[in-house]
């Protein structure tokens with residue numbers, strides 16, 4: 001049974017601590033201090049660090065955490081030269097076994113070319129990094145809209161009851177954008193109100209679910225790469 005704790009770090013990033021029995025892992029430690037504080041407070045020793053992509057706000061905590069706990073760093077083969085201390089390189093054909101959980105690697109080029117998502121099959125949990133956000137999608141720093149569209153298609157194939165943990169709290173802005181292009185969508189209107197209340201109370205709007213994204217995220221609702229590009233371009237100037 002996978003247990004996930006959300007740790008807000010930096011200005012609007014989320015790092016995650018997961019537990020499977022006695023096994024502990026960290027996803028995307030963009031800074032070390034708040035993560036080490038949490039681990040110490042809860043008497044936890046991490047076994048793994050999982051990295052979705054090479055950006056500083058996802059990797060800058062690796063060095064300090066690894067030197068303190070000597071944990072195994074797992075990250076995308078395609079970005080190994082840009083990520084400190086990688087021990088295990090993974091790509092789409094790989095499945096990891098983390099204390100009995102099958103973890104499927106999904107390559108999701110777009111935000112960066114080597115970006116990967118981690119899908120914990122048995123628990124139906126996805127760590128989507130900066131590919132899929134609640135009601136949004138990552139900026140195209142390295143890939144094209146077509147790349148990202150194909151990455152979204154892969155994620156869309158996951159079950160509706162997949163729990164999704166993403167890399168940033170961008171939900172309010174994303175909801176505003178979705179409403180600007182899909183304002184008659186009742187599920188979206190309802191959700192936009194819900195996330196506003198959550199943020200007014202200073203709580204994370206994460207996790208989301210794949211089913212909810214399919215209903216409310218305009219990028220997840222696109223059927224063609226052209227349509228996807230149109231929305232991505234509009235969002236860039238929103």
Ligand SMILES: [Zn+2]
Pocket residue numbers: 053055111130
């Ligand atoms: Zn990023």
